Amino acid sequence: MNGWKRAARQTAIGLATLALLAGCASNASTNGGANPAEGGSKNEGAQGEKVTITMEAGQAMKENYPYAFNQANLDEFEKQTGIKVDVVIDPDNQVKNVLQTKLTTGETPDLIVYNKVSAENELNSSQNMLDLSNEPWVDRLSNPDMLKAPDGKIYGFVMQSPLDALAVVYNKAIFREMGLSVPKSYDEFLAVCDAIKKAGITPIFGPFKDQWTFQIWPSGAFGYVAEVEKPGLWDQINSGKLKFADVPEFEDILSKGLQLIEKGYIPKSALSDDYNMAPDVFSKKKAAMMIMGDWFITDMATKDPSLELGLFPIPAFNGKELMISQSQIGGMVHIPKNAKHPEEAKKFIDFISQKEQMDRAQAEQPFMPSVKDASEPKLTPLQQEIYDTYIKTNKATVEMNAFMKVDLTELWKYYQDMIAGGKTPKEVLQAWDQKFAELMRAAKQPGF
Amino acid sequence: MKNGIRLYSYRLVIPALILYCVFFILPTITGLYYSFTDWSPMNDAILFNGLDNFRYIFQNEVTRLAIKNTLIYAVIVVIFKNALGLLLAVALNAGLKTRNLLRAVFFAPSIVSTIVIGLVFIPILHPEGLLNRLLAGIGLESLGQYWLSDAKIVIFTIAGVSIWQWAGYHMVIYLAGLQGISNDYYEAAKIDGANGFKRFIHITIPLLSASLNINLILSLIGGIRVFSEVYALTNGGPGNASQVLSTFILVLFGEGRWGLGTALNTVLFVFVAIVAIPLLHKMRKQEVEV
Numbered sequence A: 001m002n003g004w005k006r007a008a009r010q011t012a013i014g015l016a017t018l019a020l021l022a023g024c025a026s027n028a029s030t031n032g033g034a035n036p037a038e039g040g041s042k043n044e045g046a047q048g049e050k051v052t053i054t055m056e057a058g059q060a061m062k063e064n065y066p067y068a069f070n071q072a073n074l075d076e077f078e079k080q081t082g083i084k085v086d087v088v089i090d091p092d093n094q095v096k097n098v099l100q101t102k103l104t105t106g107e108t109p110d111l112i113v114y115n116k117v118s119a120e121n122e123l124n125s126s127q128n129m130l131d132l133s134n135e136p137w138v139d140r141l142s143n144p145d146m147l148k149a150p151d152g153k154i155y156g157f158v159m160q161s162p163l164d165a166l167a168v169v170y171n172k173a174i175f176r177e178m179g180l181s182v183p184k185s186y187d188e189f190l191a192v193c194d195a196i197k198k199a200g201i202t203p204i205f206g207p208f209k210d211q212w213t214f215q216i217w218p219s220g221a222f223g224y225v226a227e228v229e230k231p232g233l234w235d236q237i238n239s240g241k242l243k244f245a246d247v248p249e250f251e252d253i254l255s256k257g258l259q260l261i262e263k264g265y266i267p268k269s270a271l272s273d274d275y276n277m278a279p280d281v282f283s284k285k286k287a288a289m290m291i292m293g294d295w296f297i298t299d300m301a302t303k304d305p306s307l308e309l310g311l312f313p314i315p316a317f318n319g320k321e322l323m324i325s326q327s328q329i330g331g332m333v334h335i336p337k338n339a340k341h342p343e344e345a346k347k348f349i350d351f352i353s354q355k356e357q358m359d360r361a362q363a364e365q366p367f368m369p370s371v372k373d374a375s376e377p378k379l380t381p382l383q384q385e386i387y388d389t390y391i392k393t394n395k396a397t398v399e400m401n402a403f404m405k406v407d408l409t410e411l412w413k414y415y416q417d418m419i420a421g422g423k424t425p426k427e428v429l430q431a432w433d434q435k436f437a438e439l440m441r442a443a444k445q446p447g448f
Numbered sequence B: 001m002k003n004g005i006r007l008y009s010y011r012l013v014i015p016a017l018i019l020y021c022v023f024f025i026l027p028t029i030t031g032l033y034y035s036f037t038d039w040s041p042m043n044d045a046i047l048f049n050g051l052d053n054f055r056y057i058f059q060n061e062v063t064r065l066a067i068k069n070t071l072i073y074a075v076i077v078v079i080f081k082n083a084l085g086l087l088l089a090v091a092l093n094a095g096l097k098t099r100n101l102l103r104a105v106f107f108a109p110s111i112v113s114t115i116v117i118g119l120v121f122i123p124i125l126h127p128e129g130l131l132n133r134l135l136a137g138i139g140l141e142s143l144g145q146y147w148l149s150d151a152k153i154v155i156f157t158i159a160g161v162s163i164w165q166w167a168g169y170h171m172v173i174y175l176a177g178l179q180g181i182s183n184d185y186y187e188a189a190k191i192d193g194a195n196g197f198k199r200f201i202h203i204t205i206p207l208l209s210a211s212l213n214i215n216l217i218l219s220l221i222g223g224i225r226v227f228s229e230v231y232a233l234t235n236g237g238p239g240n241a242s243q244v245l246s247t248f249i250l251v252l253f254g255e256g257r258w259g260l261g262t263a264l265n266t267v268l269f270v271f272v273a274i275v276a277i278p279l280l281h282k283m284r285k286q287e288v289e290v
Helices: A002-031 A041-046 A059-064 A071-081 A095-105 A116-122 A136-140 A172-177 A186-198 A216-229 A233-238 A248-262 A268-272 A275-283 A294-303 A342-352 A355-364 A381-391 A409-419 A425-442 B010-034 B052-059 B061-093 B099-111 B114-124 B130-137 B154-179 B183-191 B196-207 B209-224 B228-233 B245-254 B258-289
Strands: A051-058 A083-090 A111-114 A166-171 A202-204 A287-293 A309-312 A324-326 A332-334 A396-398
Touching (some): A059 A111, A071 A083, A083 A342, A248 A425, A275 A294, A294 A309, B183 B196, B245 B258
Antiparallel strands (some): A166 A287
């Protein structure tokens, strides 16, 4: 009898524990929020009722490429098709891990907005994303090659043609007051820095605590070398035939960047400064320049409209025509192979590629449309300047990062090491050659 | 056990045991398995690659630096958290009027999230931040440092912040121990002519051994597994100068080298076990002797 009672009591405890666990589980699925329409949605969809598709991206993606996230477009899409688009935003420092995990476990969103080359390297587009090469909008692209992955297929859509510029951002007012003109070579750049330093202003603000900042200097200039002077360079490097350390121009470019710190034009505290400090530094006119890009000027236009900022190409060379540098295609909308509603997702991409939606998104923030039949944009003065001065005149090259098949964070850390005095430019390139080979091997690239 | 107390059956541990197995033992074992593979999002199949991961770990410059940093950090943190904690406990066990307030003040940092502490300390430790200005203000400008960007001192800075945060926590455990020591011992020793220092060494320390042991073990394991302090303050930077094992595991996972990351996790696990188990064993023995 006693034994029975005891057994019953234990069973009850066991059941209670299970119930507790089950409670957790059901809570998690309702509170998760990422896929509110999960479960029953497939059937409902078949009956012509409301389907919800999810679009996932990192925070910076939505800020830098807001076009695909345009709320008016999302609302219009829901009104026309009855399909609701749920936008899920991940923190920037986790978005890569979150999406990698989701793709591996098959619990994917229906749309992923990610930079093109980054997606190829980090999310393995060719394996994890649907091939969209035969979608109706491909024929309407003004430059379809721009969207092609190395295997020749198109794994995503972007609304905008690149209009960005990695460059030196400068305070026009300071330049005017001191009678300085925009430098056309490295030597002129040093002279400008020297004059500004003598006036008691920090010539260049270097937010190098953030790993992605110093790399703009070498990445842009490396891209120039590969595109203008040594065509085929990236192919040779990516096939293991040439090493970074074997390109003398690379070492020279790094040395020139390092010299800016050694000469005191970039303060020694640079490794403690981060990008978030830049608006304050520029507002208070504590610094005159920063190696950055057009987005900082756009950002500052709202934060401090009194500030007059401009940009000029990264002056890492003497005696050459300088060009601005452009980054990889950003904000590409992909559809994972394991998406729950691939057809609805395709419908969405086709929808945003249409003229009406392109024009509607222009109202929020102007951009150069990627399809031929959209209206001419009303560009901001800065965008117009970039387009007229550099893009129309073919004075734009694509930065190194756009051609890389592996994650570059480790290289950026070597740059920090170099700035801290731990590595020479040559050692940076040698260490990177070793790491690069390792990563390329891990990514199963031939030649390594 | 005829008339003894009726104990509950051991079967009652089953629910807890199931949870422990599913959420701890199972992941540990699968982790062990994956550390011998080339698991990665880039590979279609997970292949066994023997000791390759471990060979890489012990040959790679950064992992070696991470192991060195972890050891430096653990040693410093164990010594100072305990020394300061004990000192504070002894001081605040005396009949100070403000002792309750002071206890709360010293304990407070340990209830704040480490991420918040990181965000607060980054500007304080900036070359033109509060700490360096304070030093300059009292004429010690020469002691000013690039606290978080000088590769040579960054790991010590992080250890310092961690000591600041956790010394009060260890203080509380010591305080509890101190309050369990009967005053009679001290009185007897006083009559025998022992001075304050001798009383501390011969009465306080031995009778505190239980608190001492738990504090040493906690700070040591915490020190070896350190993650959030480094992540919040420098994220392993500048370059890789303050990389520790846990942050480097995250880096490897971020690079998509999941097999390698798991292998490093296994190394960390073995590391903690090797250091902690004999220590725990030895300390238990000591406790019994006392």
